[in-house]
Amino acid sequence: MNPIQIAIVDDHKIFSTALENMISANKLFHVNIIGNNGEDFITKLQETKVPPQIVLMDIRMPIKDGIETTQYLTENHPDLKVIALTMEDNEDCIIRMLKAGAKGYLLKDMQPDILFDAIETVYKKGVFYTDNITQNLLKIKSEEKFANELIASLKNTEKEFIKLACSEMTYKEIAEKMFLSPKTIDGYRDSVFSKLDVKSRVGIVLFAIKNGLS
Secondary structure (H helix, E strand, O other): OOOEEEEEEOOOHHHHHHHHHHHHOOOOEEEEEEEOOHHHHHHHHHHOOOOOOEEEEOOOOOOOOHHHHHHHHHHHOOOOEEEEEEOOOOHHHHHHHHHHOOOEEEEOOOOHHHHHHHHHHHHHHOOEOOOHHHHHHOOOOOOHHHHHHHHHHOOHHHHHHHHHHOOOOOHHHHHHHOOOOHHHHHHHHHHHHHHHOOOOHHHHHHHHHHHOOO
16 A cells, blocks of 8 residues: 655644654655645645645645645645644634635644544545544534434524624624624524534534535
8 A cells, every 4th residue: 555645834844844754654654745834835736746645734824824725725636635733723713724625623732643543534534523623613413314404494594694604704793794683693603503513613614514504
């Protein structure tokens, strides 16, 4: 079996080098591109004869950040699977990275075996939602029958709220967009949280992405 080709995109060279050494010690993987930022990575990607299959992407980078780069890859290289590897654990970054097309989200202080598991899982199955962050966020039953019944039970206003919740708008801005009071929007939010069995806005986004409601 040929090793999984991996790219590392991170502006911290010491971290990139350490990560490369750790990954290269595992015979299942091979690092073939290291980019200092998104623009540098895209340039190297265009020049390489053997493209990576998994991209470990930092978020906060100069010139072209991880969200912009992931969006570019989703549109132009959909076969490349991105795993966010970052120190950013806030809800906004998670939402934006997943919407850009990331297939997994890991914090840099994770254990090596979790990283290896994430790489293999994304490579074989497409997504990885078992690390501590996404495990707590993705509390949605994935059965197709349940999802279809659940979507059918949503009111049109709730579906509109879900779609707007997938944007970068604040709850106050959503209220203005829907010509409703912030208190009414809070009620929609609580109702959607309850129906989808999620506890955060990220949970709504993940459900919407999986079920074509975003």
